[in-house]
Amino acid sequence: MGQEGQQGRVRGHRHTLAGMSHDDADAQPTVAPEEEVARICADLIRIDSSNYGDGSGPGERKAAEYVMAELAEVGLEGTLLESEPGRATVVVRLEGEDPSRPGLAVHGHLDVVPANATDWQVDPFAAEEHDGCIWGRGAVDMKDMDAMILANIRHFARTGTKPARDTTFAFFADEEAGGVLGSHWLVDHHPQWFEGVTEAVSEVGGYSVTVPTPQGQQRAYLLQTAEKGLAWLRLVAHGRAGHGSVPNDDNAIVRLAAAIGRIAAHEWPREYIASVRELLDTLSTMTGLSSADADLEPLLATLGGAQGFVRGTLRDTANVTMLDSGYKHNVIPQTATAAVDCRFLPGHEDQLMATIRELAGEHVEVEVVHHDVALEAPFSGDLVESMKQALLREDPGAAVLPYCLSGGTDNKALGLLGIQGYGFAPLRLPAELDFAPMFHGIDERVPVESLQFGARVLGDFLRTC
Known part of the structure; x- marks a missing residue:
């Protein structure tokens, strides 16, 4: 040089x-x-x-x-x-x-x-x-x-x-x-x-899955065009501290457990953003399986291990990941906390946060520990075409499909x-x-x-x- x-x-x-x-x-x-x-x-x-x-x-x-x-x-x-x-x-x-x-x-x-x-x-x-x-x-x-x-x-x-x-x-x-x-x-x-x-x-994105088709098998590359937003939340339940032998209607742990139960039981509605809809419809054409909401399981199964990422993009999600409370067996603590990992589809952030606060209830505060945006880009244009062609020059006959990342x-x-x-x-x-x-x-x-x-x-x- x-x-x-x-x-x-x-x-x-x-x-x-x-x-x-x-x-x-x-x-x-x-x-x-x-x-x-x-x-x-x-x-x-x-x-x-x-x-x-x-x-x-x-x-x-x-x-x-x-x-x-x-x-x-x-x-x-x-x-x-x-x-x-x-x-x-x-x-x-x-x-x-x-x-x-x-x-x-x-x-x-x-x-x-x-x-x-x-x-x-x-x-x-x-x-x-x-x-x-x-x-x-x-x-x-x-x-x-x-x-x-x-x-x-x-x-x-x-x-x-x-x-x-x-x-x-x-x-x-x-x-x-x-x-x-x-x-x-x-x-x-x-x-x-x-x-x-x-x-x-x-x-x-860009990694392959092998999809069963009526003609045999076909490789398909999943090109990531969208990703869910994230909200890492902390639930903080407040109550009255006291002796473990005394009845207590203001137990912070009980209040936190109730909030966690409501969040875990909540059924988040399905919504198909553009990248997910195109992925499912193209897979349906390749496999001959239905992409209708009621018949989705066999189609998702064709993605093998990648189906977990796709399942995570069919709706908003909220998963409890950590718990912390108390310091002695015979002491009722004043506070109890839980970490919740929330992921939301593009345009769903305000709706998700309102739902979590409602499910948490009046005695549980919702704190935002970390937040980041959802993204969605078109499965078209010169850059996408360049990615497709670079793949197909190395693997002719493969399919290239869009998908949304749940992470x-x-x-x-x-x-x-x-x-x-x-x-x-x-x-x-x-x-x-x-x-x-x-x-x-x-x-x-x-x-x-x-x-x-x-x-x-x-x-x-x-x-x-």
């Missing part, structure tokens, strides 16, 4: 790759993204970046430093930003073939949810390879995609190739705790990294800047691999061949979008 690339200087936050001379290009070994994506994925898994959500984890700093070193090796100078000590995000921006076009953001997150090693068949941070798969925490969520992104950035730098348009690549901290110290922090404090960016691509991604933070986000972490998966349930699950693993496929597809997409 020329002198400018060697020093990693940025002009307007953009690395210019066109200045590479033939001699410099020859000095860099030619390594295709699919040739090193598995190594990068395994390296990242071996770095424990567990996010416990309370500040007690190791943080993302070591993983961020690894990304910085991989960029530096090919002459790129990334920028490492810390929201708090150890909570590190890396960003780098590459100039595109046509800088006059709106920019693109491609992002992943470096943190992972914790893993209890006794639950796993292997050490969750050893990145062992068995049966053609790399095993470990983050293999699915989302160090696999981080590796695809990083392998392609390195290939661009080595070869002087440019992405189709100016592209900001981000490796965020803190996604698994809502992005407060990662994507949201960057959007709030360093929005210049996303100047001119109109669209973004990240996780939990959330860092696209929520970018959405606050008006950036339209999609989920596109392309993986061609074996039909027998129950992939989707491994998000936050045990024995997380990704096939090496799927990583190689994804690296090729992502590179194709970045060059043509």
Whole structure:
């Protein structure tokens, strides 16, 4: 790479790759993204970046430093930003073939949810390879995609190739705790990294499911075009403290239990947003099964492990996840609390919050611990067409379907800047691999061949979008 690339200087936050001379290009070994994506994925898994959500984890700093070193090796100078000590995000921006076009953001997150090693068949941070798969925490969520992104950035730098348009690549901290110290922090404090960016691509989309059809089986790739909003709530019940032997009609625990019971028993009505309706109707055409509300179960079953994500997008949800009260067996406490994870469809936030407050009742306060928006983007346009074609060039005859994610991604933070986000972490998966349930699950693993496929597809997409 020329002198400018060697020093990693940025002009307007953009690395210019066109200045590479033939001699410099020859000095860099030619390594295709699919040739090193598995190594990068395994390296990242071996770095424990567990996010416990309370500040007690190791943080993302070591993983961020690894990304910085991989960029530096090919002459790129990334920028490492810390929201708090150890909570590190890396960003780098590459100039595109046509800088006059709106920019693109491609992002992943470096943190992972914790893993209890006794639950796993292997050490969750050893990145062992068995049966053609790399095993470990983050293999699915989302160090696999981080590796695809990083392998392609390195290939661009080595070869002087440019992405189709100016592209900001981000490796965020803190996604698994809502992005407060990662994507949201960057959007709030360093929005210049996303100047001119109109669209973004990240996780939990682009992976395949194998669908039974009257002709046999067909692979379908689920492209994420929407995601539910979230409200992490705390229920706080108040009562009268007292001795455990004395009757008490103002028991905070009893009041909390009643509120939890009402929330758990509530039947949230079904509503089919555009992406869900199109997914179900297209599946119906492929399989010959009905997509009518009353007959939906057989159709959902054709999605295999991915049906859980889809079931979560048929209605709003509220799940109690933690309880806390009391400090001694013979003392009635004055307060009792519960954590509730609520997810709402686009346009449903006010309705969900009103319903939760009504169900909680007069003696239970509802506090918002963390909130984030719902997203919905069209399953059309040039970017979507580029994603489709990149998949189909590698897997002709497959179908590409839209879907809504029941969880959330860092696209929520970018959405606050008006950036339209999609989920596109392309993986061609074996039909027998129950992939989707491994998000936050045990024995997380990704096939090496799927990583190689994804690296090729992502590179194709970045060059043509």
